[in-house]
Amino acid sequence: MSKATNHSGANQHHRPIPARKDVVRAEKLQAGYAGKAVCGVVSFSLHSSQSLALVGPNGAGKSTVVKTVVGQLEAVSGTTLINGNEVDDRTLDFRREVAVVFDDDAFFPALTVEEHLAIVCAGHGVDEVEDVISAELEFFGLSALAKSRPYNLSSGQRRRMLLAAAFVRPRSLLVLDEPEQRLDTSMRHKLAARLRAEVDSGLALLVVTHDPEFLITVATKALFIADTIHAMTPGRAAEAIASENPHAD
Numbered sequence: 590m591s592k593a594t595n596h597s598g599a600n601q602h603h604r605p606i607p608a609r610k611d612v613v614r615a616e617k618l619q620a621g622y623a624g625k626a627v628c629g630v631v632s633f634s635l636h637s638s639q640s641l642a643l644v645g646p647n648g649a650g651k652s653t654v655v656k657t658v659v660g661q662l663e664a665v666s667g668t669t670l671i672n673g674n675e676v677d678d679r680t681l682d683f684r685r686e687v688a689v690v691f692d693d694d695a696f697f698p699a700l701t702v703e704e705h706l707a708i709v710c711a712g713h714g715v716d717e718v719e720d721v722i723s724a725e726l727e728f729f730g731l732s733a734l735a736k737s738r739p740y741n742l743s744s745g746q747r748r749r750m751l752l753a754a755a756f757v758r759p760r761s762l763l764v765l766d767e768p769e770q771r772l773d774t775s776m777r778h779k780l781a782a783r784l785r786a787e788v789d790s791g792l793a794l795l796v797v798t799h800d801p802e803f804l805i806t807v808a809t810k811a812l813f814i815a816d817t818i819h820a821m822t823p824g825r826a827a828e829a830i831a832s833e834n835p836h837a838d
């Protein structure tokens with residue numbers, strides 16, 4: 590049998606990174622607006638095959654932290670390195686490696702669902718575009734809506750389209766802000782299982798979530814974001830968000 594044969598069946602879109610190499614390293618990061626931090630000082634490292642969940646109450650600063658990590662907001666202080674480089678979301682290297690799903694309005698209103706995915710593929714040099722798009726449309730239950738425009742979709746269907754756009758492209762780091770929002774239970778479970786499988790085969794995942802069950806499936810570690818930052822196991826973090834108490838035992 591050829592040594593080159595791939596027995597894993599793993600998704601081939603994200604390129605493997607040598608084990609234990611930092612994909613993200615945030616050091617003494619203060620995230621906020623107009624020079625004022627919204628939460629405690631955040632330090633963490635994230636390797637390939639690791640998934641860090643950020644949890645905490647509404648307004649705690651989770652979205653602000655992840656937007657700062659990926660360079661969409663300027664840090665109040667501290668540094669973030671992605672794959673060893675300072676973050677610059679305008680560079681080709683950054684865009685090749687980092688896929689982000691934040692806002693529900695991040696789509697082209699005039700394009701159909703499949704045109705939207707095709708543009709994302711074209712921008713990232715994806716091969717076998719038709720097959721890739723068709724697989725993601727099927728996974729996200731959008732095949733029958735491929736020719737619909739975003740404003741003719743339900744909010745959950747739009748969320749599925751935005752997630753599909755992250756999955757059609759290459760990525761070594763995936764950053765998701767509350768991906769479970771507006772998804773029905775079956776899609777939430779399917780997405781969680783897929784994310785976990787991709788993490789197990791090399792993806793680094795940074796995810797904000799309020800869903801304890803989703804967190805338990807997906808995360809390998811967690812940070813509770815508040816005025817001070819608590820590092821937690823996923824199990825402890827799930828208990829904390831279920832009880833809204835970071836010190837839950």
Ligand SMILES: Nc1ncnc2c1ncn2[C@@H]1O[C@H](COP(=O)(O)OP(=O)(O)OP(=O)(O)O)[C@@H](O)[C@H]1O
Nearest residue numbers: 622627645646647648649650651652653654797814
């Ligand atoms: N553009 C902005 N300018 C100034 N302050 C902001 C801005 N966006 C958010 N904030 C404030 O920053 C704080 C943290 O908000 P953030 O959205 O990061 O919280 P979060 O933990 O993600 O909350 P949620 O769970 O509700 O999504 C809040 O007090 C919020 O009011």
